[in-house]
Amino acid sequence: MTHETAGAPGRDFIRDIIESDMAAGKSQVVTRFPPEPNGYLHIGHAKAIQINFGVARQYGGRCHLRFDDTNPTKEEQEYIDAIKRDVHWLGFDWGPHLYYASDYFEQLYEWAEHLIRTGKAYVDDLGAEEMRAMRGNLTEPGRDSPYRDRSVAENLDLFRRMRAGEFPSGARVLRARIDMASGNMNLRDPVLYRILHAEHPRTGSKWYIYPTYDFAHGQSDAIEGVTHSLCSLEFEDHRPLYNWLIEHLPVPSRPRQYEFARLNLSYTVLSKRFLTELVRQGRVSGWDDPRMPTLAALRRRGVPPAAIRDFVNRAGIARANSVVDIAMFEHSIRELLNKTAPRRMAVLRPLKLVIENYPAGAGEELEAVNNPEDPAAGTRRIAFGRELYVEQDDFMEDPPKNFYRLSPGREVRLRYAYFVTCRDVVKNSAGEITELICTYDPLTRGGNASDGRKVRATLHWVSAAHAPRAEIRLYNPLFARPDPGAGGDFMADLNPHSLERLTGARVEAALATAIPEEPIQFERQGYFCADVDSAPDHLVFNRTVGLRDSWAKVQGAG
């Protein structure tokens, strides 16, 4: 609960605008999240989703989920389904307000004719190349198309025939008649409709012409009664066109567009084009590869939606381009999981430890706390015996001063079990340590010495006779540099060590029934969850995020 209140959205310029609008008499707030179904949602979209749904909820309004499906050559039903699933998973509900820009194609068409009749739009026969050449550039004005002054009757006739499918794809377009000399390129007679003989996921083969984003978006907002159309900064110079269309059309409402900076994350790429490329080239296993920044991937990796919401709230909303440190995201994940994830023990890189004074063939069960941060989580019994596994990293034959885990002659605590002292080290012919011979103190059962003596370290462990094997997938940043692509080619910046598979791990018996997506803390290691690939005879766990590790820091510095 506290994590939700801690991550509550603060003040921001959008909320300021809405509040002053309401103070000025605007009766309700209607927003919309308008994804194009041409890819999976990622954490950047989480920000847009949260702003739109969050603001609507906060001010008693509503938020629509509207698919911006105006380009049938790129959109697919698979994406529509995935987007709906992900928005719900993130924790938002559009209720009955699920819409598609394609629902408005007929109305949009009528409005296009309206523009033609009022002399505000014309059919242009220029090819794409010619049109670009005549559009001018950033410093030079464009030139009027030779078709710019066609009669209303001819425009109407041509546009109707475009709709009827009389012309091939790309043959003609409908353009707004605004100003070819505008400093704003979007006002140089922007294309409103293009001919596309393509099957649409929802309208099938009904249409041969499709509206562009500019012609569909604002009008869709107006049809739905959207009051605040919130989008990202790159649409800023589309706003004059957005307003122009609203002004020149008999739309039922007057929505207003406001822009905010999109979310960027260090060591991450958040662009559908790049993500699509990673999937298409097989650089990742799919849209839900746990290394991806997609919501589907974060879910599979074990990141709770509440952690994403908390992170987005922390990052804030502003109009300045920025790149948020991935560490801030990890902090949100850890903070939530620390309070909620049950603890278990798992040995990632096992080293056998034999307790020579523990009776052979004997065994016992010890009580372990499920979550020290949450007494209500209770306790569990874990098997203990003569042969155990501990982490290879927890032993050093010749340790430096600041290493206080196990080493020859040193006593440490086995969590929730006993104090053990290392008596001998067994090596193979290659000189590698294969086994640790220890003794235990029966009077330290549970982890405390009756004489009050202390040990510096506490190790996690599993009973060799009871611990199933497991595959552990450790994830590191997908990119090796904080600003992938800054060098020109983001593919060249891929981190070759983004996935590390450990196949010989041994885990606490209770982990055999772990359920995908449910967070677990492997004590002293990090937060993990069972992967969807996991099966009873082949357990697989994903590392969501590691615990903070000041020892690693000390080592790195040394």
Place this chain on the structure above:
RNA sequence: UGGGGCGUAGCCAAGUGGUAAGGCAGCGGAUUUUGAUUCCGCGAUGCGGAGGUUCGAAUCCUCCCGCCCCAGCCA
């Protein structure tokens, strides 16, 4: 060189004329049966720069510098 934006600590980000919030990261220290968590402490005489207005400027004015977006029949 056209149009539109943005510049507050390493990274986000409040602040809207009254003397620089908060978070992340980092660095100390305390506690600790997770080298985790938790707790305590530390950072901008300064708000891209230079002038100006004012009793007073991150906030107002002028000029300059830097960065981002726009030349798809993508969104």
